Structure formats: C-alpha cells, structure tokens
Amino acid sequence: MLRPPPFCPRIPPRWRTAGQRFFPATILTDDPFVADEMSIPQVTVTPPTPDGSRETDVEIDLSKHITPDTDVIIGDSWQRLKPTGLPAVTGLGALHTAAQYQLFVNGPHEALGLVGLNVTWAHTGRVQALGAPDFTTLSPTFDFGKGLGDLPRSLPYLRPFAITGNLGFDFPTKVESAGVPNPNSFNYGFAFEYSFPYLQCCVKDIGLREPFSRLIPLVEVAFTTPINRVPATQTIGTIQPGVIWAGQYFQIGAEAILPANHVTGHGYGCVVQFHIYLDDLFPHSIGRPISEWW
Amino acid sequence: MRGITMMLVAGGVVIGSFPAQAHAFLDHASPAVGSSVLAGPPLLTLWFTQDLEPAFSGVTVTNEAGQRVDLGNAQIPQGSPAELQIGLKPLPPGTYLVSWHVVSVDTHPTEGTFTFEVGRG
Numbered sequence: 481m482l483r484p485p486p487f488c489p490r491i492p493p494r495w496r497t498a499g500q501r502f503f504p505a506t507i508l509t510d511d512p513f514v515a516d517e518m519s520i521p522q523v524t525v526t527p528p529t530p531d532g533s534r535e536t537d538v539e540i541d542l543s544k545h546i547t548p549d550t551d552v553i554i555g556d557s558w559q560r561l562k563p564t565g566l567p568a569v570t571g572l573g574a575l576h577t578a579a580q581y582q583l584f585v586n587g588p589h590e591a592l593g594l595v596g597l598n599v600t601w602a603h604t605g606r607v608q609a610l611g612a613p614d615f616t617t618l619s620p621t622f623d624f625g626k627g628l629g630d631l632p633r634s635l636p637y638l639r640p641f642a643i644t645g646n647l648g649f650d651f652p653t654k655v656e657s658a659g660v661p662n663p664n665s666f667n668y669g670f671a672f673e674y675s676f677p678y679l680q681c682c683v684k685d686i687g688l689r690e691p692f693s694r695l696i697p698l699v700e701v702a703f704t705t706p707i708n709r710v711p712a713t714q715t716i717g718t719i720q721p722g723v724i725w726a727g728q729y730f731q732i733g734a735e736a737i738l739p740a741n742h743v744t745g746h747g748y749g750c751v752v753q754f755h756i757y758l759d760d761l762f763p764h765s766i767g768r769p770i771s772e773w774w
Numbered sequence: 775m776r777g778i779t780m781m782l783v784a785g786g787v788v789i790g791s792f793p794a795q796a797h798a799f800l801d802h803a804s805p806a807v808g809s810s811v812l813a814g815p816p817l818l819t820l821w822f823t824q825d826l827e828p829a830f831s832g833v834t835v836t837n838e839a840g841q842r843v844d845l846g847n848a849q850i851p852q853g854s855p856a857e858l859q860i861g862l863k864p865l866p867p868g869t870y871l872v873s874w875h876v877v878s879v880d881t882h883p884t885e886g887t888f889t890f891e892v893g894r895g
Contacts, residue, residue: 684809
C-alpha cells in the first residue's frame with residue numbers, strides 16, 4: 481500500500497520533460513534542455529545550392545551532462561560535396577562544440593529555457609576542398625520550449641501543441657577568408673510540434689496504438705541573417721516538415737528540407753536522424769551527470 | 775552507405791544490450807483519458823510504460839470543487855509493477871481530475887493530469 485499522495489516524497493523532474501510534457505530532440509533546431517544523448521548518425525542531403533552543388537552530411541553528436549543543469553556537446557560530420565560539373569570531394573567538416581546551462585524548467589507551464597555557447601573550430605575540416613572554415617566562430621544562444629498544456633481544458637485539441645526555438649548570434653574570429661567576408665549573423669529558428677503521446681496521455685485517449693501513439697509531427701524553420709559586412713538580403717533558411725517517433729530509449733526522425741528563398745537554394749533535400757537517450761539506456765552509469773559519478 | 779548501415783546496426787546492438795529502464799509515461803488508463811462513462815467506476819487504474827518505484831509514486835482524484843474523491847489507497851498490484859490503482863468513492867455525475875506522479879525504477883520522475891467525466895456519456 482502506498483502512502484497517500486500528499487505525503488509522497490517528490491523528486492524534481494528533469495531531462496527532456498517539463499511537467500507532463502516530453503520534448504523530443506529536434507533535428508534542425510537546438511533543443512532547449514541539457515541531456516545525455518547521442519545522434520548516431522544524422523544523415524542530411526541538402527537541397528541544391530544556387531550554383532547547383534549538392535552536399536551530403538553524415539553527422540554524429542554527443543551531449544553529456546556535467547552537472548544536472550549543465551552539459552557539453554561535441555560533434556563532427558563527414559561530408560560529400562558534389563559541385564556542378566566537377567568531381568565530388570569528401571572529408572570531415574568543422575568540429576563543433578557547445579557548453580550549455582539550463583536556466584529554468586517550469587513544470588506547470590511546460591516551459592524550458594537554456595543558454596549556451598556554441599563554437600565551430602577553425603581548421604578542423606577540409607578547408608579548401610569542402611569549404612570548411614579557416615576561422616573559429618563563437619555563437620551564444622538562448623533556447624526555449626513551451627508546451628500549450630496549460631491552455632484551458634475547453635481547448636483540448638490545442639493542448640498537445642508545443643513550440644521550441646533558438647535565438648543566437650554568430651561571431652567569426654576572422655572578418656574575411658580568401659577575400660570573402662565572414663559576417664556576424666543573427667540566427668533564429670523554431671520547431672512547431674504536435675505531440676500524439678501528449679494527446680493520448682493527457683487530453684483524450686483516441687485509441688492510437690504504437691507506433692502511431694508515439695509520433696510527433698513537426699515543422700522546423702531556421703534562418704541566418706547577416707548583420708554586417710554583407711547585405712541583410714542574403715538571409716538563408718530552410719523549412720523542414722517531418723515527423724519524429726519517440727520511444728523509451730531512442731527516437732527516429734525524418735524531415736524534408738525546403739529552401740526558404742532562392743538565396744538558400746532550390747528543389748528539396750531530406751534529413752534522417754537516429755538519436756539515442758543515454759540517460760535512459762545507462763541510468764546508473766554514463767547516463768548520469770559526471771558530478772554524480774562519485 | 776555501408777558505414778551508415780554499420781553505425782545503425784551498432785546502435786541497434788548497443789540499445790538491445792541493456793536492460794529496459796527509462797522514464798515511465800502513462801500508456802493508458804481506466805477510465806480512459808478524456809473519456810465519458812455512464813456510471814462512476816469503483817477503481818481507477820493507470821498503466822505505465824515502465825515499472826514504478828512504490829515509495830515515490832502516487833495518484834489523486836478530485837471533483838470540480840477540488841475535493842478528494844479517491845479512497846487514498848493507491849497501490850501497485852502485486853505482479854503488475856507498471857500499474858497504479860486507487861479506489862474511488864461513489865461518483866455522482868461530473869468531471870474528475872486525475873493527478874499522478876510516479877518514479878520509474880531507475881529513478882526518473884514523471885507526472886501528469888487528465889480528466890474523465892461521469893454520467894455525461
């Protein structure tokens with residue numbers, strides 16, 4: 481027999497959840513939570529750029545809790561670039577890292593906030609052949625998430641909606657490379673999600689069963705606008721409709737990639753991601769924050 | 775492409791090699807989430823996706839006035855470690871709020887609420 485609930489000890493919820501809202505790891509935009517996770521891999525086929533070249537990336541990312549509220553991320557990608565009329569070239573892209581701090585997790589309002597510093601490192605990829613940067617870029621960012629579960633219960637079918645987003649800047653450490661300017665940039669991106677798991681568990685059981693009960697359809701958008709050195713009209717961005725299946729230990733996601741304007745490219749691309757939750761797979765060892773290993 | 779396939783296979787092997795422990799999410803309930811039932815049931819049952827830690831798991835049921843209508847006897851039935859039950863008082867027609875919080879056996883906490891209606895089906 482359990483003790484009556486009011487006297488039950490409570491453990492603060494953490495990691496990918498805010499209240500009863502589960503936030504999946506999004507593909508295009510950064511997640512608003514610190515985590516122990518790994519993408520192995522994420523495969524992206526980009527839409528053709530305006531000059532017709534096309535790129536395929538195979539990326540691996542690892543996120544690791546340092547403390548319950550901080551984590552670090554490290555990632556790199558193998559790239560294949562096929563310029564129009566030229567042979568394809570392959571190699572490593574730039575190494576990227578990040579350090580993040582969870583500002584807040586508000587369960588009743590299903591809200592998350594996180595600040596981070598992303599760094600893309602110079603000379604860690606094939607600079608001349610693939611266009612990997614010969615400069616380091618520092619990118620402070622604010623990431624947020626908000627579920628609509630606190631809407632009135634008279635609006636039941638809106639409550640499974642959630643939005644996550646990123647606001648940040650890129651500050652290259654060199655103003656130009658080979659005569660081409662490296663602008664400071666403003667980055668902004670959003671993910672609009674409709675959670676079937678939330679609908680089933682918290683609003684109305686409409687009889688969905690697996691795998692459909694674990695689907696989260698979403699649309700992600702992300703843009704980069706230069707704020708100096710080049711015209712702001714050179715904003716690039718993509719719109720990515722897709723779906724994520726979120727299981728207990730891993731998730732699988734797929735999105736189409738549509739250029740948001742002609743500067744970005746034309747046609748379409750796609751991305752698929754296999755993503756594992758290390759904290760669920762290894763809850764008593766490497767899935768715990770490093771600060772809790774001893 | 776062979777490398778990608780190998781990575782996916784390796785990932786699958788890694789995942790398949792470890793015990794099943796993770797966040798416990800509500801799988802389904804009786805009465806069902808958001809449902810309407812003709813008569814008040816004597817028992818509320820919640821089924822979760824993972825086994826629960828009894829000492830840290832609980833559930834309450836309240837009426838529209840916020841008054842408890844459960845019997846305060848929440849339990850995890852023997853042999854069903856992913857199930858949480860609580861007895862209910864006789865329920866007149868109305869809307870009832872279920873509030874649960876559980877901790878899975880690997881210490882991951884989750885919580886949630888939902889409503890069901892009696893006598894309006």
